[in-house]
Amino acid sequence: EAQVTQNPRYLITVTGKKLTVTCSQNMNHEYMSWYRQDPGLGLRQIYYSMNVEVTDKGDVPEGYKVSRKEKRNFPLILESPSPNQTSLYFCASSRDRGREDRDTEAFFGQGTRLTVV
Amino acid sequence: QKEVEQNSGPLSVPEGAIASLNCTYSDRGSQSFFWYRQYSGKSPELIMSIYSNGDKEDGRFTAQLNKASQYVSLLIRDSQPSDSATYLCAVVRGSTLGRLYFGRGTQLTVWP
Numbered sequence: 708e709a710q711v712t713q714n715p716r717y718l719i720t721v722t723g724k725k726l727t728v729t730c731s732q733n734m735n736h737e738y739m740s741w742y743r744q745d746p747g748l749g750l751r752q753i754y755y756s757m758n759v760e761v762t763d764k765g766d767v768p769e770g771y772k773v774s775r776k777e778k779r780n781f782p783l784i785l786e787s788p789s790p791n792q793t794s795l796y797f798c799a800s801s802r803d804r805g806r807e808d809r810d811t812e813a814f815f816g817q818g819t820r821l822t823v824v
Numbered sequence: 825q826k827e828v829e830q831n832s833g834p835l836s837v838p839e840g841a842i843a844s845l846n847c848t849y850s851d852r853g854s855q856s857f858f859w860y861r862q863y864s865g866k867s868p869e870l871i872m873s874i875y876s877n878g879d880k881e882d883g884r885f886t887a888q889l890n891k892a893s894q895y896v897s898l899l900i901r902d903s904q905p906s907d908s909a910t911y912l913c914a915v916v917r918g919s920t921l922g923r924l925y926f927g928r929g930t931q932l933t934v935w936p
Contacts, residue, residue: 740924749928750868750912765923797867799924812858813914813924815867 709734713798713816720788720823728783728819730798737803739781740765740813741773743794750797756781757803788823795820827851828915830927839936843900847913847927850894856916857889859898861909862929868912872898903934 711732720726732739740755742765752765756775770792772784781800785792799813831846845859856875860868872887874880874896880887886899896915900907913927 742926747928750926752923752925755923812870812873815869818865818867 709814711798711800711814711816713796713819716817716819718819718821720821722789722823723787726785726788726821728785728796728798728821730781730783730816731779732781732798732800732814733779734800734802734814735778736800736814737778738801738813739775740799741771741781741783742797742799743767743792744797744818745794753783753796788821790823793821793823826927827917827925828913828927830911830913830930832928832930834931834933836933836935837903839903839905839934841903841934843903843907843932843934845898845900845911845913845930845932847896847898847915848894849896849913849915849917849925851915851917852891852894854894854915854917857887857896858914858924859885859887859896860912860914860926861907862912863909871911900932903932905934905936908933 714729737758741753742750744750751767753771754773756762796819798816801813829848837843859872861871862868874887874889884901888897910929910931912929914924
């Protein structure tokens with residue numbers, strides 16, 4: 708089954724304790740992204756990756772790190788979490804059909820609800 | 825101006841009615857447009873994609889695109905209570921492939 712898998716689904720942590728949220732896709736997609744979703748603010752992109760070892764900042768990258776060492780995995784790292792990073796996080800992947808063709812849909816993981824106290 | 829703006833809602837329609845959701849975007853170079861549905865606490869799922877001016881129909885859903893007016897809409901015909909969700913408009917801005925900009929969403933309630 709084609710899917711994007713995030714872990715953990717729920718996480719409560721304390722301020723300053725480093726954490727990693729994992730994301731893995733089995734569709735051989737080139738693009739992967741991380742979003743956070745907050746009430747009234749919608750989905751905002753944190754980081755995205757166009758392929759292995761190619762990443763770039765989205766709209767709200769402060770306080771986050773990513774890496775793309777393998778095509779299927781795109782972990783999100785919070786080196787020193789703070790309460791304002793309490794949010795619902797989504798990982799997404801999509802296929803690169805090349806600049807001659809249209810963008811394809813983004814497939815989303817189940818989400819990770821993070822609480823930083 | 826925000827990249828993608830949606831009518832804020834919430835929108836409430838009776839079962840069987842047509843629900844109309846609207847979205848405007850700021851970048852005239854945008855080429856790809858998507859509508860996602862998100863149930864509370866769940867991940868977004870794609871309903872429609874549209875790339876050319878005009879209408880695109882898929883079952884009860886019709887997406888409309890007007891690039892000159894920078895406007896995208898979604899019509900849901902014969903609305904069902906199961907359509908109650910938040911609808912997200914998403915735009916790929918210009919040539920930045922892989923980057924989706926989302927509107928804040930419109931919450932739709934279909935009452936029996």
